[in-house]
Structures are given as C-alpha cells and as structure tokens.
Amino acid sequence: MKPSKMIVQAASAAIACLLPHFSANGQELWDPHLRGVNEGLAAGVLPPKGVYGVLNNYWTWVDKYDHNGDKTGLRVRALIELPEVLWSTGLKVFGADYAVAIAQPIDYTTLSGDGLPPNGRWGTFNTILVPGQLSWALPNNLHLKASLAVYLPTGSSSPHRLPSGTYLGAANGFWTLQPGLALSWLRNGWNLSMDATYAYNFRNPDTQYKSGQQLAIDYTVAKTIGKWTIGMGGYQENQLSDDSGSGAAACAQTGGCRASNYGIGPLLGYQLGKVKLMAIYNHGFHTTSDVGGDSFNLRLSFPFQ
Secondary structure (H helix, E strand, O other): OOOOOOOOOOOOOOOOOOOEOOOOOOOOOEOOOOOOOOOOOOOOOOOOOEEEEEEEEEEEEEEEEOOOOOEEEEEEEEEEEEEEEEEEEEEEEOOEEEEEEEEOOEEEEEEEEOOEEEEEEEEEOOOEEEEEEEEEEEOOOEEEEEEEEEEOOOOOOEOOEOOOOOOOOOOOOOOEEEEEEEEEEEEOOEEEEEEEEEEEEOOOOOOOOEOOOEEEEEEEEEEEEOOEEEEEEEEEEEEOOOOEOOOOHHHHHOOOOOOEEEEEEEEEEEEEOOEEEEEEEEEEEEEEOEEEEEEEEEEEEEEOO
16 A cells, blocks of 8 residues: 655555455455555655654445456455554655655455355454655656555465455465555646556465566546645556466466456545545446456545654
8 A cells, every 4th residue: 555645745655455356366365556545646755854644544345357357246345444654754865855654454344245145354454564765856846756665474364364254364475565656747736646566476375376466556637726635536457467376277268367457536635734634536447357346535644743
C-alpha cells in the first residue's frame, strides 16, 4: 500500500496489499498493491520535515473472473484498515528529500458463492517497511519520487496456515520487494500524477508456489480550490510473468492466466484543520484471471508534529 498524501499534498511510501487471487488464476493469494490506494495524491512529492500519520479505510466488493473475463460465481467482500506512519527526515540524499515509512494493514474478508457458505475473519497482513523514498523537485513544476517497499511474511495467516472455518488466509506467506516510481505535475491547484510500483514476489517456502510479478499504476487528475479538492482517479494492474509451482500448470493449459485489472472513478477531498480527508470511489470495468469490482476508500492524513 502506498501511503497517502498529506495535508501539504505529499505522498509517502509504496505500501500496499490485499485483493485475493486463487491458484490456477495468477498469484497465490493477495495482490501486493491495494488498487487505487494512491489516487488523489501528489505522488511525486514528500511532505516537509516531520512525522505524519495516514489511515486508509478501504471497502471492496468484488467477483472472481476467469481468463476470458467471465464471472465464476465466487465473491469476496473485504474491509481493509491501513494505518501508516511516515517520517520525512529533512535530509538530502543525491539532491532529493529523504523519508522512511512503516505500515501494518488489518483486514476482514468474506468469501462466498459457488457452493461455499459465507465466512469471514479478521487478520493482519504482511508488515510493510519502506526504508527509502527520494523525491526530487524538477523544472517545469514536475516532481519525481523513487521508493522501495519490503513486505515481510509476518501476517496472522497464509495459504499454508489457514485458521479453522475459513477458506482464505489474511496475508501472503512470502517476501515481496516493491520498487516504485512516481511523477507529479503541480501548478495553480492542479495535480496530474502517476504512481507506478513493480512487485517482485519470492517463492512461498511452505507451498513452494511462486506468484508472478506485477505492475500497478494509480492515476490522478485533480484540482484544489480553497479547502476542496475534486477530480478523477484510475488504476491498472497487470501481471507480467507466469506463476510457478504446484497448480500453476493449469493456467498454461487454458492459454495463460496472468491477472489484469482496470478501474476508474471520482474523488473528493476536504481540508479539515490539520486533517486532510479524501473519499475515492472506483468502478472496476475490466478484469481477467483475478477478482474485480468496485471499491471505496476514505483516507485521513495528518501531521503528528
């Protein structure tokens, strides 16, 4: 999950997670990036020196689609609470502002349909460390940010460690490295931003399954007038390499199962004192070999000091 933009239109780290896959369909369980989580941010910018908090309250209701883009009958409903802390150090590294961040997502997921009884459970996702973010101010009102996020296999449950009475683990049982690159053009209240991350997933040591690598991009076109921000956001996620391990061969027999997702929707923000509120709705309009549908995110960002 990538963090959020602060009250000064800043973005923090590449922090992510949590939309499920099912084997024979691309990825062992969860996407490493939470779709559209960075929409509405000036993604190429870091805030001034200080410590900041961000809380994403993310609801999603999605259906499972096969490699032809047809629904399979499985449904997933999820609430994801994504608290983050960002420290903008005030240091300069290679001429760029430098920051670090940490996040610990918590999720409640329900899987139903296709003969399964509805079931739900709380759990913790992989802890996400961001050891570095570098943001450069460029000519012509451009800002560029490079980052690296590390997903630790610390979640409360995974495909190999399922709690009784549930069909889904709350986290991935493997490491993920996620470099990111973001670009923003900011002028006269306008924010045109693109925030791209690349997720390299390591093999799950328990299942010996290796999820394919993913490219995720969040887009923002927004205008701030006084305390209000209004605009549009969008996202895409594309799996760039095949899965490997037990069960992955079934995808090759059907012509390939690389996941892809696309969505778009409005966003509305308001500056309430030191707290920045941002409401973001996304409609998923194309999905293959993945779960896809609609989502709503209410993001709060604020300075601790």
